[in-house]
Amino acid sequence: MARRLSIKAAINEALDQEMARDPTVIVMGEDIVGGAGAPGEDDAWGGAQGVTKGLFAKHGDRMMDTPLSESAYVGAAIGAATCGLRPVAELMFVDFVGVCFDQIFNQAAKFRYMFGGKAQTPVVIRTMVGAGTRAAAQHSQMLTPIFTHIPGLKVVCPSNAYDTKGLLIQSIRDNDPVIFFEHKALYGLEVDVPEESYTIPFGEANIVREGTDATIVTYGMMVHVAIEAAEMLAKDGIDCEIVDLRTLSPLDMDTIVESVETTGRLICVDEANPRCSIASDICASVCQEAFGALKAAPQMVTAPHTPVPFSGILEDLYIPSAERIAEAVRKTVKSS
Amino acid sequence: MARRLSIKAAINEALDQEMARDPTVIVMGEDIVGGAGAPGEDDAWGGAQGVTKGLFAKHGDRMMDTPLSESAYVGAAIGAATCGLRPVAELMFVDFVGVCFDQIFNQAAKFRYMFGGKAQTPVVIRTMVGAGTRAAAQHSQMLTPIFTHIPGLKVVCPSNAYDTKGLLIQSIRDNDPVIFFEHKALYGLEVDVPEESYTIPFGEANIVREGTDATIVTYGMMVHVAIEAAEMLAKDGIDCEIVDLRTLSPLDMDTIVESVETTGRLICVDEANPRCSIASDICASVCQEAFGALKAAPQMVTAPHTPVPFSGILEDLYIPSAERIAEAVRKTVKSS
Amino acid sequence: MSDNPFPLSKADLLEAYRKMKTIREFEERIHIEFSRGDIPGFVHLYAGEEAAAAGIMMHLDDRDRIASTHRGHGHCIAKGVDVKDMMAEIYGKANGACRGKGGSMHIADLSKGMMGANGILGAGSPLACGAALAAQKLGHGGIGLSFTGDGASNQGTFLESLNLAAVWNLPMIFVIENNGYAESTAREWGVAVDSYVDRAAGFGLPGITVDGTDFFAVYEAAGEIIKRAREGGGPALLECKMIRFYGHFEGDAQTYRGKGETENNRANHDCLKHFCARVTEAGVLTGAELKVVDDKIATLIDEAVTEAIAAPLPTAADLTTDVYVSY
C-alpha cells in the first residue's frame, strides 16, 4: 500500500522499520531525541528538523542523543559498526564534517582495505546538504564531491521520498560505510511510497524523464530543477532525458553512457561548487568513454566557485536555475 | 647566482628569506624545530624530514613547535593571519587534515566571502603529499582535489625546486590562504635555483616539454613520470607537450586550451584517486571549452579507486606509471 | 547622591547599561520581526545573557580580539560593532556588516576586534588563540578571547585550544557561556563534570565560575584574569552561568522547558533588572538617567530596522566577488 509521504517521513519510516527488524540497528545524533535531561517533554525535537520524531517512544535507548562531539560519536558509530552493531549516525549538517572528517575518510573508508579485507564497517552517516534556506556559508554546502572522491565510501543522494526510503534501507543493510545525503530543501516533498519495506540497489541510476535530444545527468534537488528546465525546453521542441544518479559512488556509468549514445548531448548539473565536482567527474568520464557519441561540447551547470551567500537574492543566483540549465541544453543543441 | 638545490633546501631557503624580510612571518608545526624541552640537541629534527632544520638558530622563537593538536595550531595560524601575522603552518602529512579540516575549509577559506570582503587571511599551510615511500593508506594520499574543490583556497603543488622556491615565497606574500603541497618523493630532487628571492605568480602553468601530437596535463611528481612517458613515446615519433599546472587553484585554463588547440589530444594525469579528481576537472573543462579542438577522446590516467596499499609491489602499481601514460597517449593518437 | 560603591565610574556604568540594553532591545525586536517572517535564515538570540558580554567587554578595547559563536549578536554589540550594520546584515542587505553575504551567524568586524560569529561549534577558540599569539608576537598588549557554549565545550577544537594556550602561555581567555542547554538538551546530559573550572584544571589553566546574570560578578572576575593575561600571566577560563530567554533558535517550540521556566527566568533572573536595581538602589544612577539611555536605544533600534528594510539588496555582481583578495 502506497501513501503520499514526504522525504522526512520516508526517512523516519525507513529507520523505524529497520530498527524493528534488526536489533543491532541504533541511531545517534545531536538532539535526535531531544529534551534529554531537561524538565519538559522527552523526544522534544526529533532532530533539528524533526526527522526522527517519535522513534524514541518506539525504540527507547537505541535512539541516542549525543554530546556535541562529532569526532567522538561519529567515530564511536564507526567503531561500533566493526563490533556487531549497525549504527546510523546523524551529522546534523554536512558542513560540520570538518570536525570529524578523519573518522570518516581515514578510518571507516579505509579499514577494509588496510586490514586486507578482514573488516567490515556497516555504518550509515545521514547528513543534510544543500542551499536554499538562507542558512549561509557554513550550513548550506553540498560537499558531495569530497566524499565521492574517497575510495571506500558509498555515497547516496536521493531526490524523492520513494528513493529515500529504499536507499536508506539499503544503506542500513549494506556492509560498507555509507554517506547518506538529505537535501534540506526537499524534506517536505511528497510522493507515493509503499508501506512495506523495500530496498533500492546502489549503482542504479533512474531515468526520471525520457528524451531524445539531450541527456541531463544530475542528482538531489537539481533533479527537480532539471525537470523544470526540460518542461521549458519541451515547449521549444527540445526533448531532454534526465538521469537521476541516486548514488554517486558507486556510479551507474552504463545508464549515463547509454543515454548519451541516444541523445548525443550531455549536460551535467551539480549544486556543488564547480572544481573537481560531480559534474566534472561525469562529464570527463563520458568524454573518455563515449567521445564518439557526443555531437556537441558537453556542458556543466554548477554553483559558482564561491561560498554560499546569505542574502536570498544572491543565494537564488548561486543555485543552478532551470534557466541556466535550459540555456546549457540549448547551447549543445545549437552547436551540433 | 643559481646553484643546484633540492626541493627540501628550496623550501628552507624560501622560509629563511621571507622570515628575514618580514618580521610578521612565523613558522609553526610539530617538531619543526624539535628537541623542545628535551635534554639533548635543540633543533634536533627540523621537521619529520629535516626541511626546516637550521631555521631555529636564525629565527629563534618565530619557529614554533606545536603540541600534537592540528585543529588548535592550524586554527591559531589562521586566526593570527587575520590579526597581522603571516603564519606558515606545517601539517606534517596531508593525510592528517581530517582532524583540522574545519579550520581550513569553513574558516580560512570562507572568511573573506562571509565577511563581505572585509577580512584577509594570509596563511600558508605546507603539507606533504603523495605515494611511493611505503607509508601506506594514512601517510600517502594526495587529496589535492578536496582542497581544489573549496572556493577561497589557493592550491599549489610544485614539481621542482625552482618552482618550489618561487611559489612558496609567493604563497607567503599572498593575502589569501594557500595550501602548499610538497611531494615527499621529490624532496631530494635538485635543479638550478637562484640565491636571490623571487616569486612565481599563481595561475601560470609551465610548459615543461613542447610537443605537437598530444597534450599531457599534470602536476607534482607526475610531471616527471609524464616526462619519462614522453621520452618513451618520442622514440615512436609521438611528440608530447607537457603542461605542469604548478597551481591547481587558480587554474591556468588558457595555457591548457592553447596547447590542446595545437595538439588536438588531451591526457590528464593525476596521482590522486580518480573520482572528482584534478584529472576529471581538467578533462571536463577542456571538453566544455575546447571540444572542437579535440581529435580524439581525452584520456585520464590516475590512481585506482582504492586507498594506497602498503606493499611495494602494490604501491608501484597504484602510482600512475610512464607505461600507463604512454598507453593513454597512444590511444588518443591511434583513435584519430 | 551617595558614594559609588562599584568598581566602575558612573560613565562606565552607563556604558555597560547601554551595551546590555542595546543587546536586549536588538534581540527582542528581531524576535518580533522574525515572527513576522521578514528575517531569513537561522537566528539565535542572546537575550537574557547580556551581563556576560557586557561584563567582559568593558575590559576590552580594539586591540583585543574576540571569537564568537552562532549566538553572536550580543558579543558584536558589546564589542562595538555598529548596530545598524548588524541589522542590515541580518536582513541580507548590501550595506550590511558583511554586505549581505554573511547573515546573523557570520557577523564580523575586524576593525573592532570582532573576529566573527561562527556557525561551527568550538571553531572560535583556535582562532582566538591565533589572535592571542599575534598579540604576543606583535607585543601590542592585546588579548584573544573566545566564547564557547556549555554544549560546544565538548568540541575537540575547544579542548585542544585550552592546551595550546597553556603551553604557549598565550594572553587568552576562554569564556564558557553556560546557559544550561545545548539546543534542547540539558547541559548535565552532555557534560559529565559539574564545573568547568575542573575541566580547565585538567589542562593546567586557572578557572573561575561566576553568576553570569550578575554584571558585577562577571566584570570583576573577567577584569582580574584579563589583566593577568595582558601582563603575560597566561590564559584562564571563565564560566558564566546564565539564562537564555528565548528558544535555541527562532522557531524553537521549547517543549523541553519546564512549566513556568521562562516566566520565572524573566521575572527573577533578568540580568538587566538586576543591574538596574543595583545601581539605582545604590543611588549611583537614577531611573531617569537610565531612561535617557533607553530612549536613545529605542530610537536606534527603530531606525536600524526601518533603514535595514529600506536598504538596497546586493546585486548579481556581488555573487562572485570577495572570494579572494587577489585572483
Place this chain on the structure above:
Amino acid sequence: MSDNPFPLSKADLLEAYRKMKTIREFEERIHIEFSRGDIPGFVHLYAGEEAAAAGIMMHLDDRDRIASTHRGHGHCIAKGVDVKDMMAEIYGKANGACRGKGGSMHIADLSKGMMGANGILGAGSPLACGAALAAQKLGHGGIGLSFTGDGASNQGTFLESLNLAAVWNLPMIFVIENNGYAESTAREWGVAVDSYVDRAAGFGLPGITVDGTDFFAVYEAAGEIIKRAREGGGPALLECKMIRFYGHFEGDAQTYRGKGETENNRANHDCLKHFCARVTEAGVLTGAELKVVDDKIATLIDEAVTEAIAAPLPTAADLTTDVYVSY
C-alpha cells in the same frame, strides 16, 4: 619453592612473561632487519614499554576490543595477534595479517579484538568507545580500550572521547602511554599539566597513574578499573609512565636525548629485567623456566622472519580488491 606472593598464578606469570618477551624479541629483531634495509615504510618500536601492554592485556579476552596507535606491535602481540602474520605484514607479504595492504601502522585482527594500529594520532579513542558501546548494547560483558601517547593526548578526538565515555557511562578504558616524548619533543613541552589523572577528572573520569615499567603495578591498577568497567561502573583512565628504548621511528638519530639516557634506561629501567628479578627473587619462577620461554620465542621470531622473507608478494589483482564488501 616458596609461596606465590603475586596476584597471578604461575601459569599466568609465564604467560605474561611470554607476551613481554615476545614483544621485545620481535622489536629487537625488526630493528636489525630494518637497518639492513629489508623492511619498508615507517616502523615505530614498542621495546621498553612491554609491561604496559602485557599488564593490561592479561585482563582482556577476545570479547574485549582495543584500539592501538602507530606504535602498535606490542599491543597486537599482547592481544594475541599471530606473530608470523604480523611479521609477514611488516614485510608486505600476501599472507600478512592485512595481506600486505596495511603494513606496520595498520595491523589489525578483529577476531582477536584488535581493532587496528592507527596512523592518525588520537583516532583510536572514538573507535574504542564504539566497541564499548557495542559491548554495552549487545550485553556481552566486553570492554573497549584505547591506547594514546602522551603527545596524542592533546588531540581533540581523544579529549572528546573522554567526555563521551563519561556521559554514556561506557565500559571504556583510556590508557595513556606516557613515554616522555612525542617524536623529538619532551612531554612537558606539549602538555601543561603534570598528571593525566587531573585531565581525566576534568571530564568526570577517575584516573590512576602507575609506573608502566612495573608489570605488577600496571596489572593491579588495570585489573581494578577493567573489572569496574565490565560491571557497569563506567570508564576510567590509566596513565602508564614508561620508557621508549628506540627512537621515535626507525631511522631517528635521537640527538634530542640526554647523554647516556638510553644506556641508563636499558640498564636500570628495563621492565623485563625488573619482572624477571621479581619473579625469580620471589622464587616463583626459575631462570630455567624463563629460559624455556626465551628459547621458544627465539625460534618463533627466527621462523617468523625466515618465513616472511620467503612468503609470496601480493599480486596485481590484489590492488583493487577489498575496497568494499560489495561492489
